[in-house]
Amino acid sequence: MEQAIIHIENLKRNFTVGSETVRALKGVSFDVKEGEFLTIMGASGSGKTTMLNILGCLDRPTDGKYLLDNVSIASLSKNELARLRNHKIGFVFQSFNLLPRTSALENVELPLLYNSKISSKERKSRAIAALEAVGLADRMGHTPNQLSGGQQQRVAIARALVNDPVMLLADEATGNLDSKTSYEILALFQELNQKGKTIVFVTHEPDIASLSKRTITLRDGHIIKDIIIDNPKSAKWYLENLPVNDDEI
Amino acid sequence: MAMARNKMRTILTMLGIIIGVASVIAMLAIGQGSKKSIQDQISSMGTNMLMIRPNSDAPGGVRLDASSMQNLTIKDLEAIQQQCPNVALVSPLVSGRGQTIYASKNWPTSIQGVGTNFLEIRKMSIKDGIMFSEQDVATAAKVCVLGKTVIENLFADGDSPIGKTIRFKNIPFKVIGTLAEKGENTFGQDQDDIILTPYTTIQKRVLAITYIQNIFASAIDEKSSDIALKEITAALRQSHKLKDSQEDDFSVRTQAELISTFSSITQMLTILLAAIASISLLVGGIGIMNIMFVSVTERTREIGLRMAIGGREIDIMFQFLIEAVMISIAGGIIGVALGITTSYALASILGWPITITSLSIILSFLVCFITGVFFGWYPARKASYLDPIEALRYE
Ligand SMILES: Nc1ncnc2c1ncn2[C@@H]1O[C@H](COP(=O)(O)OP(=O)(O)OP(=O)(O)O)[C@@H](O)[C@H]1O
Numbered sequence: 194m195e196q197a198i199i200h201i202e203n204l205k206r207n208f209t210v211g212s213e214t215v216r217a218l219k220g221v222s223f224d225v226k227e228g229e230f231l232t233i234m235g236a237s238g239s240g241k242t243t244m245l246n247i248l249g250c251l252d253r254p255t256d257g258k259y260l261l262d263n264v265s266i267a268s269l270s271k272n273e274l275a276r277l278r279n280h281k282i283g284f285v286f287q288s289f290n291l292l293p294r295t296s297a298l299e300n301v302e303l304p305l306l307y308n309s310k311i312s313s314k315e316r317k318s319r320a321i322a323a324l325e326a327v328g329l330a331d332r333m334g335h336t337p338n339q340l341s342g343g344q345q346q347r348v349a350i351a352r353a354l355v356n357d358p359v360m361l362l363a364d365e366a367t368g369n370l371d372s373k374t375s376y377e378i379l380a381l382f383q384e385l386n387q388k389g390k391t392i393v394f395v396t397h398e399p400d401i402a403s404l405s406k407r408t409i410t411l412r413d414g415h416i417i418k419d420i421i422i423d424n425p426k427s428a429k430w431y432l433e434n435l436p437v438n439d440d441e442i
Numbered sequence: 443m444a445m446a447r448n449k450m451r452t453i454l455t456m457l458g459i460i461i462g463v464a465s466v467i468a469m470l471a472i473g474q475g476s477k478k479s480i481q482d483q484i485s486s487m488g489t490n491m492l493m494i495r496p497n498s499d500a501p502g503g504v505r506l507d508a509s510s511m512q513n514l515t516i517k518d519l520e521a522i523q524q525q526c527p528n529v530a531l532v533s534p535l536v537s538g539r540g541q542t543i544y545a546s547k548n549w550p551t552s553i554q555g556v557g558t559n560f561l562e563i564r565k566m567s568i569k570d571g572i573m574f575s576e577q578d579v580a581t582a583a584k585v586c587v588l589g590k591t592v593i594e595n596l597f598a599d600g601d602s603p604i605g606k607t608i609r610f611k612n613i614p615f616k617v618i619g620t621l622a623e624k625g626e627n628t629f630g631q632d633q634d635d636i637i638l639t640p641y642t643t644i645q646k647r648v649l650a651i652t653y654i655q656n657i658f659a660s661a662i663d664e665k666s667s668d669i670a671l672k673e674i675t676a677a678l679r680q681s682h683k684l685k686d687s688q689e690d691d692f693s694v695r696t697q698a699e700l701i702s703t704f705s706s707i708t709q710m711l712t713i714l715l716a717a718i719a720s721i722s723l724l725v726g727g728i729g730i731m732n733i734m735f736v737s738v739t740e741r742t743r744e745i746g747l748r749m750a751i752g753g754r755e756i757d758i759m760f761q762f763l764i765e766a767v768m769i770s771i772a773g774g775i776i777g778v779a780l781g782i783t784t785s786y787a788l789a790s791i792l793g794w795p796i797t798i799t800s801l802s803i804i805l806s807f808l809v810c811f812i813t814g815v816f817f818g819w820y821p822a823r824k825a826s827y828l829d830p831i832e833a834l835r836y837e
Pocket residue numbers: 208209210215216217235236237238239240241242243244
């Protein structure tokens with residue numbers, strides 16, 4: 194199953210601010226194959242979020258080629274891009290972005306509301322299944338303010354999984370969490386990846402990157418490193434070997 | 443839904459619509475109610491009735507009091523009877539005011555001298571006793587028929603007036619009948635404060651005149667009143683020997699004309715009231731627009747998220763549009779309920795006539811829907827035009 198889900202060639206993205214042009218991506222090329230767990234690293238301002246927004250079809254490149262599942266993004270209309278995001282992509286954000294005062298179950302059902310083919314019955318059963326997959330079966334009726342940060346991020350991951358996307362995109366998904374919870378979330382990502390989900394994960398932390406199968410490092414809109422990690426550590430292993438007093442912090 | 447999450451704010455927003463709709467409903471109920479009651483009362487006087495009186499706008503510009511004009515006579519009445527096929531009944535009318543006395547009681551009222559057809563023309567009827575006859579008219583008999591108010595003021599409770607003799611300007615009249623109650627007319631006049639006698643009696647014994655003051659007629663049916671009016675005009679012009687160049691020295695008015703005059707006045711009043719009320723509806727609509735803008739700004743991140751997970755522009759637009767429409771329709775439902783309650787309260791406390799038409803309710807909902815769409819449109823469009831990346835980054 195070594196098929197390329199993402200094919201990127203000489204991708205550029207310029208922003209015009211007033212009379213100046215900010216070149217956030219200056220010609221990036223790489224492929225992501227099905228089942229990969231890719232982390233994107235780089236200093237602040239190196240273009241990671243810009244890259245991920247384009248991968249997630251929220252933004253379009255100024256120049257270059259992007260094929261998602263063999264479909265060229267450049268030729269698609271706004272509505273077609275929305276459909277693509279709904280069917281093929283699951284987003285996980287740094288700040289969770291759950292709807293306040295709305296139950297976990299309803300939050301997870303949300304993407305399916307934009308898919309007219311899914312009945313309300315199926316919507317509910319799929320949302321329940323997604324929440325079970327992230328280990329929150331007993332928290333379905335809780336609203337975000339009744340959940341911890343880690344649990345909220347699990348709900349967000351369940352939401353990203355519910356429409357069975359071809360890939361998960363995460364932008365510093367552990368940025369707001371402590372290290373123990375970060376490892377728990379990473380353990381979940383590793384588990385999902387083991388089951389075949391393709392994952393692209395933007396992070397600042399080398400520790401997190403070392404848990405993925407491949408790391409691309411960006412600097413000033415260029416790829417400066419692209420390394421394969423042959424035997425990534427298991428996040429579970431880290432959790433079990435965490436210093437005891439780390440819990441106290 | 444976001445609406446339910448901000449209950450207080452939603453209710454306050456709805457308040458404008460609620461007040462607007464409630465006042466529209468109440469104003470229409472009052473307007474329609476008074477229109478209907480005026481129409482009912484006028485037609486209870488007989489919809490096919492025509493009134494003829496001497497024209498007070500005398501040629502030459504000299505304005506004389508109508509009753510002092512003496513150009514209507516019994517000849518005119520006969521001319522109408524003979525020449526107007528669309529006129530069913532005619533009756534003269536002569537009246538005088540004065541004190542009526544029975545035993546120790548007295549009562550100031552008007553005595554009306556009429557023909558035997560008068561009751562039928564005016565849609566009146568006898569309750570007890572009998573109406574005077576043609577024979578009584580021919581002999582100028584001193585007999586009379588009394589209305590309820592007169593009886594109440596002259597006779598003790600339970601005392602039957604029939605067979606008694608009352609005095610009007612010192613002339614004795616024998617009471618032979620009583621009239622069925624009619625109540626007040628549109629102008630607040632008591633229609634039961636009335637004494638009817640043969641017109642000849644008034645002419646000869648009370649006023650000592652030979653002319654008649656008014657002629658009441660009825661068309662054969664309601665539709666014929668206009669033709670009857672033309673026929674009467676022609677007959678009277680001929681009878682008065684008026685040349686083509688001369689203006690009518692009398693005037694004929696139909697009841698239908700009166701109804702349409704009053705209808706158009708109340709119609710105007712209704713429109714005015716409704717217009718005032720719809721201003722508050724407009725204010726309510728602006729309130730919705732305002733709160734929708736606040737809502738869009740507050741939920742910028744939510745909008746960004748919805749777009750990121752596959753919401754199209756149109757989905758976002760509809761979400762906010764539906765919300766605006768739901769606020770205004772919910773306000774409309776409460777407003778209609780409040781308006782109906784207010785109308786009935788006004789009806790029972792102040793005794794105002796009200797009519798709540800289903801049209802005004804349907805219209806209110808329609809206006810609410812349009813208000814919601816109209817004032818929700820711009821905020822909803824603003825929401826749908828947001829850039830998902832920007833929106834997700836919004837603090
Ligand atoms: N909408 C925009 N308008 C103008 N410039 C932008 C815009 N978005 C990003 N940039 C610029 O593009 C460059 C890359 O930004 P990007 O957000 O991708 O960096 P990043 O690697 O995600 O940084 P961080 O680690 O801080 O999140 C930056 O110089 C930024 O200023």
